[in-house]
Amino acid sequence: MMTKEQILKAATLSISAHNVQPFRLAFPSDSEILVYVDFQRLLPVGDPHLKDLRQSLGALIETLAIAMSAEGEGIEIVEAKQTAEQGQPMARLKRTSGVPKDVLANQLTRRFSYRGKFTKKKSIQNHLATSDGFTIEFLTKPADLKDVSQIFDNVNYRFLTLPGYLEELYSWMRFSSSHPKWSKDGLNTESMSLSGVEAWGASVVLKKSIFDFLAKLGMAKALVSEAGQIQSASALAVILCKSHNDIDKGRAFMRAWLTLTEMNLFGAPLSLLTDDKPALDLVQKKLNTKGQEIVNVLRVGPLGDSYKKPAPARLSYQEMEWKK
Ligand SMILES: Cc1cc2nc3c(=O)[nH]c(=O)nc-3n(C[C@H](O)[C@H](O)[C@H](O)COP(=O)(O)O)c2cc1C
Structure with a gap:
């Protein structure tokens, strides 16, 4: 049977928006795991309706299920709430046994966010990858990448100018x-693929007062553009799923990202596209897959063998345990 320590370590392999790592685990008995929320780690401006929190919960549940399968164990959801209450578990999970090793188990420690430019392209032959619970449709046409990069830059800039958004994001940047907290949580400049000089530049430009000043001069939007990174990608991997439930979508998100990793495709999500209806409609129009909801869109490409994965910024496994 997996120890508490092993399960907490597995939980650190999961993903969360802005890497806030909002969940804590409790082990009231050998057969039960409870998932609590640390309310200090919510994103009231960036995630006012808790959509990202629910997707992050789904991703955590999927991560635990995959990691535990490597030891012949599994988990079932007894209860998963759509909202978080202080001091109350958001999810109750039951431990099960006799589970075969998940085919994606080996990808858990290989997956990471790559946010830099790609220096080479990979040709993607099959434009559709389907699996249990999700579909990935790849958009590979340069014109599509260009369109989406422009829409993304518009949406990103719109969000950065919303009251409180930039300040909240800045507070999670290292x-x-x-x-x-460089190696603990949030987004450090290594994970953002910024050089020392770029990191210094970003720390100045993204200060609210300076950003507003640059915005008045009409310079801010170009400075935060991600068009270069998006257009250097080999594809936009659009993750779709049939469920409308954000927790299911989070599970699909994690599985799809691990599937991309298995294909040696690395990259980063462009979640803001899913937070803006016109942007979402535009991506939807480019797809062949109909009748499924877009969970997220990742820009993806190959990385050279010499590329060294940055050390993941994560809380220690001890910090992942729920303390009253
Ligand atoms: C719901 C959700 C939304 C996310 N949105 C973005 C995003 O818009 N841009 C991005 O670069 N990463 C995004 N991420 C990825 C996380 O920032 C990333 O997984 C986390 O920082 C941990 O880093 P790692 O992927 O390198 O392990 C998102 C993750 C989740 C779960």
Whole structure:
């Protein structure tokens, strides 16, 4: 039977928006795992309706299920709530046994967010990857990548100018390795693929007062553009699923990302596209898959053998345990 320590370590392999790592696990008995929310780690501006929190919960549940399968164990959802209440578990999971090893188990430690430019392209022959619970449709035409990069830049800029959004994002950014939480949580500049000079530049430009000043001069949008990174990708991997439930979508998101990793495709989500109706409609129009909801869109491409995965910024497994 997996130990508490092993399960907590598996939980650190999961993903969360802005890497806030909002969940804590409790083990009231050998057969039950409870998932609590740390309310200090919510994103009231970026995630006001808790959509990202629910998707992150789905991703955590899927991560645990996959990691535990490697030891012949499994989990079933007894209850998973759509909302979080302080001091109450958001999910109750039951431990099961006799589960075969998940085909994606080996990808858990290989997956990571790559946010830099791609230096080479990979030709993607099959434009559709389907599996249990999700579909990935690849958009590979340069014109599609260009269109989506422009829409993304517009949406990104619109969000950055919403009251409180930039300040909240900035509070989760780690611009220097001397930041006490550099290797613990949030987005450090290594995970954002920024050089030392770029990191310094970003720490200045993204300060609210300076960003507003640059916005008045009409310079801010170009400075935060991700068009270069998006257009250098080999494809946009659009993850779709049939369920309308965000927790199911989070599970599909994690499985699809691990599937991309298995295909040696790396990259990062462009979640803001799913937070903006016109952007979502435009991506939807480009797809052949109909009747499924877009969970997320990742820009993906290959990385050279010499590329070294950055050290993941994560809380320790001890910090993942729920403390009253
Ligand atoms: C619901 C959700 C939304 C996310 N949105 C974005 C995004 O818009 N851009 C991005 O670069 N990463 C996004 N991510 C990825 C996380 O930032 C990333 O997984 C986390 O920082 C952990 O880092 P790692 O992927 O390198 O392990 C998202 C993750 C989740 C679960």
